[in-house]
Amino acid sequence: MTSDAEAKDVAKETTPYDMIGGEAVVRRIVERFYDVMDSAPEAAGIRAMHAADLGPMRQTLFEFLSGWLGGPRSYAKCIMSAHRPFAIGDAERDAWMLCMRQALTDSGVTGELYDLLDGAFLRMASAFRNR
Numbered sequence: 001m002t003s004d005a006e007a008k009d010v011a012k013e014t015t016p017y018d019m020i021g022g023e024a025v026v027r028r029i030v031e032r033f034y035d036v037m038d039s040a041p042e043a044a045g046i047r048a049m050h051a052a053d054l055g056p057m058r059q060t061l062f063e064f065l066s067g068w069l070g071g072p073r074s075y076a077k078c079i080m081s082a083h084r085p086f087a088i089g090d091a092e093r094d095a096w097m098l099c100m101r102q103a104l105t106d107s108g109v110t111g112e113l114y115d116l117l118d119g120a121f122l123r124m125a126s127a128f129r130n131r
Helices: 002-011 014-018 024-039 042-046 055-068 079-083 090-106 111-127
Strands: none
Touching: 014 024, 014 111, 024 042, 024 055, 024 090, 055 090, 090 111
16 A cells, blocks of 8 residues: 555656657657648648658657657757747737647547646747747
8 A cells, every 4th residue: 555655656657658648649649730730720830830741840849749748758848949030929829729739639648648648738839939
């Protein structure tokens, strides 16, 4: 039987990366995110900001999200700097969120975890706005 202190220590160590299901689910979210971006008419504007080959971006987003969610850290660049060259306003933020929300849903993220991640993604996407 665990004590309250031990339970609190375990809770502190549980990251969103762990809660979401680790590497496999983060990869699934990333793949679905870019699949939606590549096909949804509402995302055409942000799709146009990317190269024809989304493969490198899929890996980059996977690396960023892994560390951001509390998993292995392999993304070492400034995520804000990477987005500065692009005009990002409310419409682009909303298109990005549409893709991410669909990716989370299609990857089986639900309930409180979905709400937690949705809020965090919205704050992050809003911070990228530069116009």
